[in-house]
Amino acid sequence: MRLSQKTLPWIGREVQTGDYDRDTQSVGIVHFGIGAFHRAHQAWYTDAAMNAGERDWMITGVSLRSGSVADQLNPQDGMFTLTERSSRGRTTRVIGSVREVLIAGDGQDAIVARIASPDCHVISFTVTEKGYCRTTDGDLDFEAAAAGFYPIVTDALHRRRAAGLGGLTLLSCDNLSGNGRVLSRLFGEWLEYSAPDLAGWFAAECRTPNSMVDRIVPATTPADLTTLIAQLGLRDEGAVFTEEFSQWVVEDNFAGPRPHWEDYGAQVVADVAPYESAKLRMLNGAHSLLAYCGLQAGHTFVHEAVADPSLRALTLRLMRDEAAPTIATSAGQDLVAYADALLARFANPDINHRLVQIAMDGSQKLPQRWLETLAANQRDGQACPAILQGLAAWICHLRGANGAVDDPLAEKLATAAREAEPTVALFSNCGLLPSMWQPSMADRAVISAHLHR
Ligand code: CS2
Numbered sequence: 001m002r003l004s005q006k007t008l009p010w011i012g013r014e015v016q017t018g019d020y021d022r023d024t025q026s027v028g029i030v031h032f033g034i035g036a037f038h039r040a041h042q043a044w045y046t047d048a049a050m051n052a053g054e055r056d057w058m059i060t061g062v063s064l065r066s067g068s069v070a071d072q073l074n075p076q077d078g079m080f081t082l083t084e085r086s087s088r089g090r091t092t093r094v095i096g097s098v099r100e101v102l103i104a105g106d107g108q109d110a111i112v113a114r115i116a117s118p119d120c121h122v123i124s125f126t127v128t129e130k131g132y133c134r135t136t137d138g139d140l141d142f143e144a145a146a147a148g149f150y151p152i153v154t155d156a157l158h159r160r161r162a163a164g165l166g167g168l169t170l171l172s173c174d175n176l177s178g179n180g181r182v183l184s185r186l187f188g189e190w191l192e193y194s195a196p197d198l199a200g201w202f203a204a205e206c207r208t209p210n211s212m213v214d215r216i217v218p219a220t221t222p223a224d225l226t227t228l229i230a231q232l233g234l235r236d237e238g239a240v241f242t243e244e245f246s247q248w249v250v251e252d253n254f255a256g257p258r259p260h261w262e263d264y265g266a267q268v269v270a271d272v273a274p275y276e277s278a279k280l281r282m283l284n285g286a287h288s289l290l291a292y293c294g295l296q297a298g299h300t301f302v303h304e305a306v307a308d309p310s311l312r313a314l315t316l317r318l319m320r321d322e323a324a325p326t327i328a329t330s331a332g333q334d335l336v337a338y339a340d341a342l343l344a345r346f347a348n349p350d351i352n353h354r355l356v357q358i359a360m361d362g363s364q365k366l367p368q369r370w371l372e373t374l375a376a377n378q379r380d381g382q383a384c385p386a387i388l389q390g391l392a393a394w395i396c397h398l399r400g401a402n403g404a405v406d407d408p409l410a411e412k413l414a415t416a417a418r419e420a421e422p423t424v425a426l427f428s429n430c431g432l433l434p435s436m437w438q439p440s441m442a443d444r445a446v447i448s449a450h451l452h453r
Pocket of ligand 1: 288357
């Protein structure tokens with residue numbers, strides 16, 4: 001039997017469940033990109049809010065391409081379990097905050113209607129870095145955007161304005177520097193081109209807070225689902241498994257009401273930037289290093305790569321010596337302690353986080369994870385041997401060393417990586433990555449030495 005509202009009373013006794021009445025609550029949030037990450041993060045905080053008595057924050061999830069999450073969650077009335085795995089054991093909780101999953105395409109009218117409803121106050125996004133549809137220069141790629149969330153949100157905003165409703169908060173939860181600012185700029189570019197009449201209304205009525213989200217959530221495997229049945233007594237196709245740690249720092253910049261997420265562990269602050277650069281350059285930067293160098297060394301999971309003494313030392317060097325000095329901390333932020341805490345999280349043997357999952361979409365991830373750090377150190381005359389070694393491992397990855405490359409620019413990257421001077425083809429002014437960092441002759445020599453090792 002599948003988990004659902006009807007079968008919930010039969011769930012295993014040690015599984016925590018909420019006690020709010022889901023059916024009478026309206027949808028206050030429409031979320032684009034309802035993968036494992038959102039389910040283990042924003043949906044979990046929102047479930048906590050409704051469990052404490054806040055009302056009308058049910059979430060409609062939107063899948064832009066595949067119907068797989070809809071197949072997992074809709075037969076379960078949107079319900080799924082979240083299991084935290086740590087050295088102290090496991091705890092499992094049923095999350096009830098998701099009402100339904102709609103798929104763009106056939107479901108477009110329903111998605112527009114949810115956003116255009118007076119009950120909706122927040123549209124949030126975990127569409128991954130490539131979901132923002134940026135060109136190498138960081139501008140909007142209009143052709144790609146036309147197949148993404150942009151036209152759907154535009155239709156819905158037209159409807160809201162025509163109905164005399166107020167604007168909304170567009171909350172990006174993706175790993176981009178200044179994600180809210182980026183979303184606002186790109187959406188503004190989209191409107192100027194496709195709906196110029198709406199651009200002024202959007203700027204005046206809507207808000208796009210920056211936010212930093214942090215929780216390690218590996219893709220759920222079939223084996224995870226099978227093991228869970230014994231505990232639940234039910235089958236849960238939408239289950240997510242994550243670490244105990246969770247952090248969400250959101251800029252206090254909303255167009256209207258929102259759940260009081262800060263009462264359930266989130267931080268609502270005036271400026272997200274220091275948290276965000278620490279997270280992107282240290283956590284995500286270290287992740288990408290472990291991914292490319294770890295795959296090269298024959299590892300499969302993050303916890304295996306970080307147990308390898310030479311990779312551990314390299315990761316520490318990236319975090320402490322290369323990334324940390326480039327971050328302007330806010331009061332009370334201790335980056336040495338942060339680096340140690342990250343190493344402990346990466347070492348969690350109960351989280352089977354695959355290096356290939358992190359290795360995908362390097363062209364979209366590396367600018368904010370490595371290139372910003374490289375550029376800042378270059379300005380200060382400091383070398384970055386760990387990141388340069390990582391870049392060499394990425395070039396090997398692009399040449400096919402670890403199998404097929406999963407990246408929207410895969411073909412072009414493979415060609416560039418095979419050139420006699422791959423560093424120039426990838427990073428020079430007209431290379432494939434944003435030109436925020438220009439490798440010096442010395443950098444090129446270090447990368448080349450790694451490639452010829
Ligand atoms: C990872 C992130 O897949 C990746 O590239 O680095 O998803 C990472 O696990 C999260 O940002 C942690 O908050």
